[in-house]
Amino acid sequence: MSEKHTLYKEIEKRVSNEWDRQVILKNLKIFRESSDRGELDRISKDLFPYEKKYIKIYEKECNVLIITVGMREAPIILSFLTLRPKIGILLHTSKSEVIADKVINDNNVIALGIRFEKVEIDEIDAAKNFQILKQSVLGRIKHTNNDVNGIFVDPTGGRKVMGVSIATFAFFYRIPMVYLHAEERLSIPVPFTGQIKEIANPYEHYGDIELSMLKRHIECYDFRAALELCKELEATVTDQHLYLKLQQIRKMIHIYNDWDSFLHSTHFQKVPSIEEKAKIRLADRLETLYLKEMKRFGYSFINEKTLESNLDFLKNLQNTWDSKRNLCDPYRLIDLYANACRRAEQGKYDDATARIYRCLEMCANLCLEKAGIEKLKNPDYEAFARKNGLTYKILQNKFSELSGFEKPQNPPGLNDQMFLLKIIGSKVANIYFKMEKLEANGENLRDKRNRSILAHGTSPITKKDFEALDSWTTKIIIGTLGKKEFNRLRAQVTFPELNI
Numbered sequence: 001m002s003e004k005h006t007l008y009k010e011i012e013k014r015v016s017n018e019w020d021r022q023v024i025l026k027n028l029k030i031f032r033e034s035s036d037r038g039e040l041d042r043i044s045k046d047l048f049p050y051e052k053k054y055i056k057i058y059e060k061e062c063n064v065l066i067i068t069v070g071m072r073e074a075p076i077i078l079s080f081l082t083l084r085p086k087i088g089i090l091l092h093t094s095k096s097e098v099i100a101d102k103v104i105n106d107n108n109v110i111a112l113g114i115r116f117e118k119v120e121i122d123e124i125d126a127a128k129n130f131q132i133l134k135q136s137v138l139g140r141i142k143h144t145n146n147d148v149n150g151i152f153v154d155p156t157g158g159r160k161v162m163g164v165s166i167a168t169f170a171f172f173y174r175i176p177m178v179y180l181h182a183e184e185r186l187s188i189p190v191p192f193t194g195q196i197k198e199i200a201n202p203y204e205h206y207g208d209i210e211l212s213m214l215k216r217h218i219e220c221y222d223f224r225a226a227l228e229l230c231k232e233l234e235a236t237v238t239d240q241h242l243y244l245k246l247q248q249i250r251k252m253i254h255i256y257n258d259w260d261s262f263l264h265s266t267h268f269q270k271v272p273s274i275e276e277k278a279k280i281r282l283a284d285r286l287e288t289l290y291l292k293e294m295k296r297f298g299y300s301f302i303n304e305k306t307l308e309s310n311l312d313f314l315k316n317l318q319n320t321w322d323s324k325r326n327l328c329d330p331y332r333l334i335d336l337y338a339n340a341c342r343r344a345e346q347g348k349y350d351d352a353t354a355r356i357y358r359c360l361e362m363c364a365n366l367c368l369e370k371a372g373i374e375k376l377k378n379p380d381y382e383a384f385a386r387k388n389g390l391t392y393k394i395l396q397n398k399f400s401e402l403s404g405f406e407k408p409q410n411p412p413g414l415n416d417q418m419f420l421l422k423i424i425g426s427k428v429a430n431i432y433f434k435m436e437k438l439e440a441n442g443e444n445l446r447d448k449r450n451r452s453i454l455a456h457g458t459s460p461i462t463k464k465d466f467e468a469l470d471s472w473t474t475k476i477i478i479g480t481l482g483k484k485e486f487n488r489l490r491a492q493v494t495f496p497e498l499n500i
Contacts, residue, residue, distance in 0.1 A: 011192055014054045024050050028191065040188040047191040048074055052108045055081045058178075058196045063150030066137060066175075067091065068121075068166055070157035073102040078194050079154050079180050080109050088114045089137060091166065093123040096158065121162060129165035138173065156180045171201050174236060200238070214249070215498045221342045223257035248289065248299050249498070255286050256495060260339065264317045265332065283314035302496040313492035328365045330481050330489060336362065337477060338493040344470070349461040354454040356466070356473050357414075360432070363480040364417035367428050371421065376411045388424040398423045428479040435472040445469050 008025060015021040024047060031043045055078060065085035069076055069092040080088060080103065092100040097118065103109060104116050119136050121129045141151055153170035155163035156179045170177040177199040182189040210233050217226035230250040237243050258264075259282055266280045278284070290307060294300070316331045340355035365376060372387035373379045385395040399419055400406055408416035421429035436444050448465045451457030478486045 007190075007192060011054075014056060015050075020050055020054075024192070031185065031190065035186070037186045037188065040186055044074075044188055044191055051191050051194070052077065052081055052106075054192075056195065057084060058082045061150050062152050063087065064089065064141060065152050065154060066141075066166070066170075067154040067156065068158040068162045069093075069096045069100045069103065070159065070162075071096055071099060072157065073099045073106070075156050075180050075182075075189070075194070076100075076103045077106050077109055079156055079178075079196070080112065080114065082180075082194075082196055083152060083154075083178070084112055085114060085152070088116045089140065090116060090118045091121045091133075091137075091158075091162065092118060093121060093158070093162070095123070099157075121165065123159045124161050126161050126165045126168070129162065130169060133165065133169045137169075141175075151175055153177045154179055167199075174201065177201065211500050215500060218253065218256075218495075218498050221260060221346060221495070223253055223260060226253050227257065244297070245299055245301060245500075248293055248297075249301060249500075251285075251289050251293075252302065255282055255289065258282060259314070260342065262335075262339070264314065264335075265321055265327065281318055283311060283318040286311050286314060301499050303499065306494060306496040309492045309494075310496065313489065328362050328369075330366070330485065333359060333362045333366065333477065333481070334486070334489040334493055337473070338490065341470070342495070344463075344466055347463075349463060349466040350452045350454050352466055353449055353452055353461045353469060356469050357449050357455070359473055360476060361414050361417075363428060363476050364414055364421065364432075366480050367421050367426055368417055371424055371426070373420075376417075379408075379410075379412065381408075384420070390423075395423065428476050431472065431475050431479055435476075445472060 007028070011021060011024055011028075015024060027043050027047055031040060034040055034043075062083040062085040064087045065080065065083050066089045067076060067079055069090050076090075076099070090100040090103065097120065100118055117140070119132065121132050153166055153175050155166045155170075155177065167177060169175070178196050179199060180194050181197045182194040184190065210229055214226055214229050214233070217223070217229060227250065230246055230253060234243060234246050234250070237246065258279070263280050264282045268276065286307070290311065313331065313335075317335065320327065320329055320331060336355055337359050340352045340359065343349075343352035343355060368376065368384075372384040373381075381395060382392045385392045390398075396407065399408065399416075402422060403416065403419045405416075408420065412420065418429045418432045422433065436446055445465075445468055448461065449455055449469065451459040452461050453459075474486075481489070
């Protein structure tokens with residue numbers, strides 16, 4: 001069916017009065033056949049009262065209509081008559097305010113009982129307009145409604161810059177945008193062809209800006225913010241492929257957030273539920289996500305080699321876990337060290353230092369286990385001495401000579417553990433006591449750690465302090481595990497980047 005006949009059929013459907021219908025159809029026929037722009041403009045104005053009377057009402061509820069006003073009142077009036085909002089916010093310039101007043105005072109518009117508000121914007125300064133919209137319009141919207149349901153933006157009237165300003169505002173704040181579309185003949189709108197069209201928000205459809213922010217949140221290890229943003233995206237995006245991908249991304253973020261929170265080694269005070277057990281089994285969760293969802297549906301938003309390496313590491317963490325004792329093993333040592341490095345990347349040097357210090361304790365613990373002390377809570381120093389070719393008396397004397405104390409504390413602290421290791425010639429202990437040497441200012445690295453608010457003081461750790469501690473701690477971890485094993489495990493705990 002031709003556009004002409006479609007329009008005539010629509011008029012027969014909408015116009016109930018026979019006399020009105022004949023007048024409209026007669027004038028439309030002349031309009032379609034005329035090439036005189038003056039005549040077209042006259043017919044358009046003659047039919048405008050009929051167009052208002054028989055306007056097609058938009059099917060969605062509109063509580064607030066925010067609309068730009070140019071130098072023609074007709075399209076603005078038609079927008080109000082078809083959308084029928086409770087509140088109308090007219091964005092006019094100093095020149096078009098008179099048109100805004102004509103809209104407000106139109107008899108058909110008055111009959112709707114709309115509460116109008118006028119806001120003056122600039123016809124060429126987009127940045128200024130965006131600021132005005134934030135200050136003078138956004139607050140009114142929030143006051144009217146807690147969300148954007150029933151709120152529409154219409155850029156039909158005014159200059160291009162006005163339309164760009166309001167479109168940017170609408171897209172950014174996720175406010176649905178519509179416009180009055182009409183056919184034209186010689187730049188004159190064809191009467192009765194005007195209808196409200198929705199403009200898809202590219203931010204909502206593809207979520208490009210939020211996806212960039214999501215990537216940054218993950219790269220900064222701000223997993224809580226990433227999860228919130230993921231939730232918002234899932235609620236707004238209309239691209240089906242992206243929506244399904246976001247569900248996988250959200251599950252992945254949950255796993256890495258739990259890993260970053262050491263959930264893999266949770267001690268339960270009571271018998272855990274099936275759900276609780278499942279939550280701490282990070283390797284199982286990541287493997288299920290990877291094999292049964294990501295691979296199955298062809299999603300590749302993270303590097304597979306990195307993910308598989310992470311998975312191997314998590315399996316070792318999971319398979320070595322014993323909730324009945326405090327575990328100290330190479331996997332938890334490297335996991336803690338990587339966690340410290342992530343805190344340092346975030347600029348949280350006190351948090352990072354607290355973790356680094358715990359790494360030193362774990363190194364000493366592991367070295368003493370290899371040397372014969374299996375239980376630090378109740379050490380068997382006689383067995384330790386024998387295993388290392390010493391008598392218990394010689395061990396005591398050497399400890400007293402090095403530390404200045406008669407015997408280690410019970411259980412032994414880090415310094416005591418390192419003294420015991422130094423007695424048996426441990427290279428880890430030698431590195432540690434080099435680290436303990438005083439600097440020019442009379443401080444050593446342990447003093448710097450001790451003045452942290454997370455230790456015994458109130459002075460924040462600086463980046464320089466942490467870097468020095470990190471350098472020495474890395475040497476001690478390498479001395480404990482061996483360089484090859486350190487490098488292998490360190491690579492396995494590198495968190496993946498999001499490729500979106």
